[in-house]
Amino acid sequence: MTDYANLFRLDGKHVLVIGSGSGIGRESALALAAHGARVTCADRDLPAAEQTVAQGNGSQLVAYELDVLDDDAITRAVDELGDVDVLVFTAATNVRKRILDYTSEDFDRVVALNLRASFQLVRAFGKQMAERGSGSIIGFSSIRGTTVEPGQSVYAATKAGLVQLLRTAAAELGPSGVRVNAIAPGVVETPLTAQIKANQAWYDAYAQKGALGRWAGPEELAGAVVYLASDAASFVTGSVLAVDGGWTAVDGRFDPPN
Template sequence: MRDYANLFRLDGRHAVVVGAGSGIGRESALALAAQGARVTCADRDLDAAEETTNLGNPADPVPSVAAQVPSQLTSYELDVLDPAAIERAVAELGEVDVLVFTAATNVRKRLLDYTGDEFDRVVALNLRASFDLVRTFGKAMAERGSGSIIGFSSIRATTVEPGQSVYAATKAGLVQLLRTAAAELGPSGVRVNAIAPGVVETPLTEQIKAHPDWYSAYAEKSALHRWATPDELAGAVVYLASDAATFVTGSVLHVDGGWTAVDGRFEPPN
């Protein structure tokens, strides 16, 4: 009989969240810790990662407890553009049960105006770094016989607009990378899934938010007629990390307010 009362609990598990210094990564780290996981908040910006750990750890822990129980969240400096740094992280962080990675970048520019350097920069973070993370952490999980890997794709993996060419290509490529990892690592007990957010209030979307018409058009496109906040993605992360999703792998979970389900251009009369 499954323990449904604790289906989403993560007590005793170690989660590493890459990109935990802000936005969706920060909220994911806080949510995983709230469900009992020990969370390593990894980010290239160590100060930002430490802000996350300070938000999640008790401000005034009971001294007798603090002496025996480590902080639920800890910070770790990690530059995912450096494959050697990822190798070191796997060696230094010990057993990892859950890997979540959110780090991404975008250059919003028409295809004919793109430069080779810009292409390389977007692909390096969005796809190559993801490849290195999945391969390195996934190997250790497979050797141990269990684990959950969660990467962040996007609605742009399936629906595009002018100016999103390379970003969209990397997010579609990430889905196929994760599906392949699910197929290859599944026999070793490792689950691999993607989350595809819609439009979310994060630093990556500042350019859109600064343009009122653009911002409003994005809000109206979803079935809920609004943007998401980063905390609204955290539940999907907890679900895929937990025993509630033990038979879920190779999937893409859209958390997009109905963006990819609804045409949205016009509401016909009855």
């Protein structure tokens, strides 16, 4: 008999959350720990990761400094952290410019964090999971992997590329018992979207686009992370879970009369 009462429990699991110093990463780490996981809160900003630990159950969370742009640091993390049952990575950046204004340096900066670092993480921790015969990898795409607007070219390209990277990883690692999925958030109030929030017209326009007519708080993404990390999603792999308030489901431009 399946123990449905504990289907989302993560007791005994070691989860590594990268980007846990703020925003979605922080809330995900706290939610995973609340469901019984032992969580390593990794971030390039160690004091920020330590603040996340301070907000949760200290016995379940530990801070770890990790710069995912450093390949050697990722290799060290694999050795130092031991078995990782679940990998969650949320770190991303964006340079909002039109294509004709983009520089090669801008391009390299966005691709390096959003796509190349993700590739390196999947390779490093996916290998460990495949050898052990189990694991769950959760990466963060975006609505911009599906719908675009001016000024989002390279960011959108990396988020679409990440989906295909994770789908391929799901196909390759599935026979070894490793599940790989993406979450695609809509508009979420995080440090990455502070520029939009500072412009009331821009902020309101985004809020009105989705079916719910508002932005999400980062805590509203944590449930999706817990789900994909847990046995509740034991037959879910290669999927993109939209947590976007209906952004990609509705047109949003005009409410026609009856």
